[in-house]
Amino acid sequence: MNRPRLLAAALPPLLAAALCGAAVSAPAASAATDPAAPAARPRVPHCVASDGFGFNAVFHVKERIIGPPLTCRVTLAKEPWVRATLGWATAVDAQSAVYPAGYTPLRPGIAPIEDFNAKFVSATYVHDIGTPHERTFTFKKKQVLRTGLVTSDGFPYSDPISPPLKPLTVGTHTSTVFITLSAEHCDGFAPDREADCLPAGTVRFSGDDAFEVQPRPRDAGAPGRPRR
Template sequence: MYRSRALAVLVPSLLAAVLGSGAPAASAAGSGDGGPVPHCLNPEGDDLNALYHVKQRIIGPPACRETFEKAQWVRSAPDWVTAADGASAVYPEGYEPLRIDPIDDFDHKFVSATYVHDIGTPQEKSFTYKRKQVLRTGSVGPDGLPFTALISPPFKALSVGEHTTTVFITLDAEHCDGLGTVREENCLPAGSSVFSDTSFEVVSRPRHDGDHDPDKS
């Protein structure tokens, strides 16, 4: 599975500006121009489009950083992986989970995810979704560890060129994954923090033999 640990907490003033900028709804599902969509494979070779029933191009893993112009796209974030259960979990000193199993603790504390495109530019746009709109729960990896995936609703097409997409998550209490005792590595803070940040490119859709060009009619 495509996994990671969260990035550092964002500077509070910038975070407030991002989360307070409004959140227009993403567009409804659809493939843009109706053409075929390349599927996204994570580093382990899993087909994320098939796994999560996504019709649009997924942006997230290293091999999935390109999408077509005029086509909707979906943002995935690295899976959050925890200890298998409460019995095997280990935590930093003083931490007390609210749910016995660490994966249930994460899902319970998760409030929302905010997706910011082209952060810090005039083209910046922000979208916020609640738990049920983004969390994909109930999965277990080959190593026997449970994980929760974050898969956004579809976003409208962006202009051709380079873009960035940053994911912030908001938790209503601190969460630790049960896999270690180092807070900086194994825990997520209460409030909002950066979870994933990546760049990607929107490219022109390749033409195929036999395509009709109305400008040359």
């Protein structure tokens, strides 16, 4: 089952400062709908994992996606793009959940995925982290969190999928995702707090995934603008 194993990380100073500021507004996110519904002809190449999972189709995203598959690491100058992650999967229900000693879900009988959804506050997307070009965008739960999803082996999961992000300049960039939770959450798979729980506060949800912004075909001969 594809799912990230997340560790709490010290926040870079610029990110910590940004998280104290106002969130960037964006259209609200919606839960995935029927994947069997007819799809319009794609405007951009779709992000498809090696196992056939289609990020654009499942999440109904029209823009290019930068995501976990290495095949989804290219976008074009002057075009908005969307950041996807592997998401967070949990045990199926409260009855099958196994928790570390001392952990208590939000309320008795709540399914682990609903516990995660209830504690999810926001997601933060950082471009070019740790460089002079670092930029940070934070979105509230209703703007990013996709819920009601199920893995191929039957486990429920939720995924913070960004709204369309502004185009970047031509060259190599990185994208790092953090999430903020209101309280500790454990996924119910095993009683290992380090591997199966997320602490309250802001934690790193992805690596510093590198991707390329390429010139649009008609701009191929134009000089590049300085990176903002």
